[in-house]
Amino acid sequence: MIPQAFITGLPRSRTYWMSQYFDSHDGVKAYHELSMTAGSPENFAATMESAPCVIDVDVLLVVTDYNKRWPNAPLVYVERNLEDSLNATTAYLTSHGRKHDRKEVEASLIAGRDYYREYASITIPFLKLDERLSEIHEMFGIPYSKETHSTWACRNLSRPEIVVKRHLVEMWNTAQSQ
Numbered sequence: 001m002i003p004q005a006f007i008t009g010l011p012r013s014r015t016y017w018m019s020q021y022f023d024s025h026d027g028v029k030a031y032h033e034l035s036m037t038a039g040s041p042e043n044f045a046a047t048m049e050s051a052p053c054v055i056d057v058d059v060l061l062v063v064t065d066y067n068k069r070w071p072n073a074p075l076v077y078v079e080r081n082l083e084d085s086l087n088a089t090t091a092y093l094t095s096h097g098r099k100h101d102r103k104e105v106e107a108s109l110i111a112g113r114d115y116y117r118e119y120a121s122i123t124i125p126f127l128k129l130d131e132r133l134s135e136i137h138e139m140f141g142i143p144y145s146k147e148t149h150s151t152w153a154c155r156n157l158s159r160p161e162i163v164v165k166r167h168l169v170e171m172w173n174t175a176q177s178q
Contacts, residue, residue, distance in 0.1 A: 001053035001141040004070045008061045009078030012088035019057035021152045030055040035064045077120035
């Protein structure tokens with residue numbers, strides 16, 4: 001197994017599902033949105049190095065310094081159709097009473113998509129994720145089991161809340177500029 005790996009995608013691209021799926025494997029610790037829950041860049045780094053194989057499944061990976069700390073760690077980008085991701089994200093925000101500007105959300109999604117396209121080790125279309133899951137296993141050096149995949153494939157997991165804490169994004173920006 002590789003020591004660190006990253007999976008990302010636009011919001012609503014099954015990133016939460018993938019964190020739970022990979023976390024169910026022996027010897028693997030997978031986190032969802034570690035960049036937003038670690039509390040600091042130092043805690044992020046310590047957590048990423050805390051187990052034999054650590055995977056961060058994170059839509060906000062772009063704000064971190066992951067590619068400087070672990071330049072050889074693979075990055076899998078799950079590419080969901082921009083309009084689908086935009087519609088799902090804005091519908092979610094609206095249904096949870098969160099104010100947002102659709103054009104700002106779209107601009108943010110485009111910036112993330114362009115970054116991930118440039119730096120991804122592999123890009124997997126959202127609708128092909130199940131058929132290509134074994135490729136991710138191979139890239140990460142994690143044994144693939146059709147039985148485990150079948151068990152998880154029917155689970156519709158969705159993080160209960162999209163949380164973007166602006167102060168944490170600012171924390172990463174400040175840490176990288178120093």
